[in-house]
Amino acid sequence: MCLGVPAQVVELKEGGRIAVVDFGGGVLREVDASFTPVKVGDYVVVHAGTIIATVDPEEAVESIRTWNEIISMLKAEDPGEPGGQGA
Amino acid sequence: MPALERIAKLYRGDEMARKVVDAIHAVARRIAEREGRDSLVKIMDFCGTHEWTITHFGLRSLMPSNVELVAGPGCPVCITPAYYVDVAIRLAMDGVKVFTYGDAYRLPGSARRGAGIRTLAEAKARGGDVEVVYSMLDAVRRARESGKESVFLAVGFETTTPATASPVVQGKIPVNMTIINVHRLTPPIARYVFENVPGIPLRGVIAPGHVSTITGAKAWRFIPEEYGIPTVVAGFEPLDVLLAILEILKQIFEGKPRLVNEYTRTVTWDGNLGAQRLMAECCDVVEAAWRGIGFVPDSGLVFKDKYRRVDALKQYGIPELTPEEWSYDLPPGCRCADVTLGKAKPTDCPMFMRACTPANPYGPCMVSMEGTCSVWARFGGAGLAEEIARDIGLEP
Numbered sequence: 315m316c317l318g319v320p321a322q323v324v325e326l327k328e329g330g331r332i333a334v335v336d337f338g339g340g341v342l343r344e345v346d347a348s349f350t351p352v353k354v355g356d357y358v359v360v361h362a363g364t365i366i367a368t369v370d371p372e373e374a375v376e377s378i379r380t381w382n383e384i385i386s387m388l389k390a391e392d393p394g395e396p397g398g399q400g401a
Numbered sequence: 402m403p404a405l406e407r408i409a410k411l412y413r414g415d416e417m418a419r420k421v422v423d424a425i426h427a428v429a430r431r432i433a434e435r436e437g438r439d440s441l442v443k444i445m446d447f448c449g450t451h452e453w454t455i456t457h458f459g460l461r462s463l464m465p466s467n468v469e470l471v472a473g474p475g476c477p478v479c480i481t482p483a484y485y486v487d488v489a490i491r492l493a494m495d496g497v498k499v500f501t502y503g504d505a506y507r508l509p510g511s512a513r514r515g516a517g518i519r520t521l522a523e524a525k526a527r528g529g530d531v532e533v534v535y536s537m538l539d540a541v542r543r544a545r546e547s548g549k550e551s552v553f554l555a556v557g558f559e560t561t562t563p564a565t566a567s568p569v570v571q572g573k574i575p576v577n578m579t580i581i582n583v584h585r586l587t588p589p590i591a592r593y594v595f596e597n598v599p600g601i602p603l604r605g606v607i608a609p610g611h612v613s614t615i616t617g618a619k620a621w622r623f624i625p626e627e628y629g630i631p632t633v634v635a636g637f638e639p640l641d642v643l644l645a646i647l648e649i650l651k652q653i654f655e656g657k658p659r660l661v662n663e664y665t666r667t668v669t670w671d672g673n674l675g676a677q678r679l680m681a682e683c684c685d686v687v688e689a690a691w692r693g694i695g696f697v698p699d700s701g702l703v704f705k706d707k708y709r710r711v712d713a714l715k716q717y718g719i720p721e722l723t724p725e726e727w728s729y730d731l732p733p734g735c736r737c738a739d740v741t742l743g744k745a746k747p748t749d750c751p752m753f754m755r756a757c758t759p760a761n762p763y764g765p766c767m768v769s770m771e772g773t774c775s776v777w778a779r780f781g782g783a784g785l786a787e788e789i790a791r792d793i794g795l796e797p
Contacts, residue, residue, distance in 0.1 A: 317450050317771070318560070318611045318637070320405045332538075338405070346538050348567045349675035357405055359614060359667055362502065362557070363536020364564040366676070367614035367667050371404040374666040378411055381644055385424045388651065392427050 318359040320369055321345075323352050335360060408666070412638030421643040422463050428650040429465035435654075440467045443601050444649055445743055447591055448475040448609035449771020450637050456780045458639040460646075468646070471743040472776075474590045475609060477557045478504045478769035479741055480691040483730035484722045485583045486510035489554045490518050492717070493529030498547060500540040501554040502561075503533045504769040507762060511730060514763070521554070537564040544578040551578040552713045558587050559615045562702060563676035566683035569704070569711050579713035582704055585689060587612050588620050589700035595628050598742050605649030606632040607642065610664045615680075617672025618662040625658040636664040683708060688724070692765060693731040693738025696724045735764035740773050747774040754778055 321335035324342065333347035335358065346364040357369040389395050411417075433440040446452055452472040455461060461470055474480060487510040493499040501521055509519040518524050525531040530549070534540045537553070544551040555565045562584040568574050587609060595603065608621040613634045624632040631652035635645035645663050652658050662668055680702070689701020703721070704712040714721055731737055734752055739745035747753045747766070757763035759778050766772035 318614070320408075322405065344538070346536065346564055346567060348571065349563055349679055350673055351675070359611065361560050361611060362564055363538050364561075364567075366560060366563070366611065367673060369405070369408070370666050371408060374408045374411060377663070377665050378417065378640075381421075382417075384651075385420055385647075388424055388428065392431065394427060394430065 318361045318366060321358055321360050323347075323354050323356045323358060323365075326352070326354060333358075333365060335365070409638065412636065412640040414640065418640055418643060421640065421647055425463075425468070425643065425647050425650060426465050428647065428654050429468050432650065432654050433465075433467050441601060442468045442604045442650065442653060443471055444468065444605035444607060444646060445471045445473040445594070445603050446475060446607040446609075446642075447473045447587060448607075448612065449769065449773070449776070450611065451475065451607055451609065451635065451642060452773055452776050453771060453780075454637050454639060454642050456776045459781075460639060460642060463643075464646075468650070470646075471603075472740070472773040473594060473743050474587075474691070474741045476741070476766065476769050476771045476773065477561070477585055478508055479737060479765045479772045480585065480590075480694065481505065481508060481556045481583050481765070482690045482692050482722060482727070483509070483511040484690070484727075485554070485581055486521070487512075488714070488719055489521060489552065489581060490524045490529070492552050492713075493521060493524040493531050494518065494527070496530070496550070498530040498532065498544070498549045498551040499524075499554060500532050500534050500543065500551060502556065503535075504771070505554055505556050506531070506533050508765055508768050509732065509762070513732065537568060541568050541573060541575065541578065545575045548577060551575075553578065553580045554583070555580050556583045558585055558609075558612050559676075559680070560609075560611045562684075563615060563673070563679050566676075566679040569708055570679050570682050574711045578711070579716045580704075580711050581713045582684070582702060584684070584702045585691065586686070586700050586702070588616070588623070589697055590691065591621075591624065593694075593697050593700075594742055595624075595630070598744060600744065603630055603743075604653055605646070606630055607645045607649075608632055608634040608660075610634060610636050610641070610668060613662075613664065613668045613672065615673045615676045617677075618660060618668055618670050619672070622660050625660050629658050631658040632660045634660070634662045634664050634668050636667065690722050690724075690727050691741075693729065693735075694742065695727060731765070732763060737764040737766040737772075737774070740766050747777040750774070 325334040633645035684702035766774040
């Protein structure tokens with residue numbers, strides 16, 4: 315039930331309390347934006363007709379980069395890996 | 402929306418997934434080398450959507466033999482006490498318009514099959530006025546438009562609660578509408594699992610990503626600090642879950658349990674402060690019932706007295722469920738509570754896919770899209786994923 319669907323804010327109404335969001339494929343919907351500050355253009359997570367969080371696309375890319383480094387480090391430490399040093 | 406599509410592509414990427422699965426196997430092997438043949442790492446997810454990701458994408462079939470993924474209490478519909486479903490059914494049959502989320506529409510109350518009205522769907526079939534809504538916003542609008550005496554059956558964890566609290570605190574609930582508040586909190590049930598479920602101890606927790614958008618990652622700090630269990634807040638793409646598993650194994654190997662937020666693109670340390678303020682303003686935290694489990698300290702929310710006008714139980718003079726009056730509220734033979742607490746798999750229940758199917762659910766875990774039984778029934782958690790994985794040569 316905690317399913318969250320990503321969307322983009324395309325319009326704000328009623329002083330920002332209501333947002334029109336685009337779920338992609340031309341699906342637009344009015345959702346509750348009353349407790350999550352958003353701007354037009356923001357990427358958001360919508361749950362049960364309510365914006366619960368914003369999504370940071372740059373952080374998504376950065377995070378994968380960091381995990382890649384962690385995996386490389388794990389490999390370097392593993393004695394079972396060819397070229398590994400052991401922990 | 403190219404940015405969102407890029408994220409989806411990135412977090413379902415084949416090459417990166419293989420790399421992470423290889424790393425999971427390497428660390429699990431090193432744990433097994435150290436711990437010997439009996440080495441077992443049991444990792445619990447606390448969110449129906451994580452269970453969906455794990456089962457739908459067949460992630461169990463990619464795990465090393467000493468890593469087991471277990472579904473925990475991650476489905477608010479599954480644990481909504483029968484008592485409140487019965488109240489909603491009674492009101493619907495008394496001519497009150499009842500709004501509910503789609504997930505709770507077919508949720509059985511306490512009536513047995515063939516003996517009385519079991520669900521709101523059945524109440525509607527017998528002439529009750531029941532309407533499924535997509536959101537609280539829609540319920541408020543429809544109640545106002547219809548002008549009819551209306552009740553909203555509000556179920557859900559922290560993710561859903563602020564949507565209920567917002568119009569209450571803003572004074573936007575129409576005069577003809579009240580709410581049955583069955584919202585529940587997730588950290589207290591996690592604590593309950595650690596303290597009360599015997600068997601092989603849990604060695605890792607995948608913390609619920611969307612609950613955490615509201616509570617902040619900080620809500621889970623107590624798990625590594627008080628129980629010494631590695632904990633990772635994770636997103637819902639397959640790579641998110643695989644990375645969480647890798648991080649948990651790495652922490653076990655290093656012997657340093659801590660809280661890590663993998664879902665940094667969406668979850669912050671402090672969470673959604675606006676939502677937290679609304680919940681605190683709207684509701685008091687109380688000991689509350691979980692279906693088939695009983696009362697769990699500090700795990701439920703009730704409206705503060707100043708909002709008694711919107712409280713359906715108070716307005717209709719219906720008593721709150723108390724520990725003294727609560728009795729075991731699952732249908733005979735249903736193992737939903739054991740499944741919810743990670744004590745049993747859906748396939749351990751003799752009713753699974755026999756007397757209880759997604760088309761004709763017997764117990765609550767088969768109803769919601771995120772109930773573990775429903776997820777396993779639809780996506781083959783019962784071994785189908787492993788079979789397919791073997792067929793296409795992916796067997797670990």
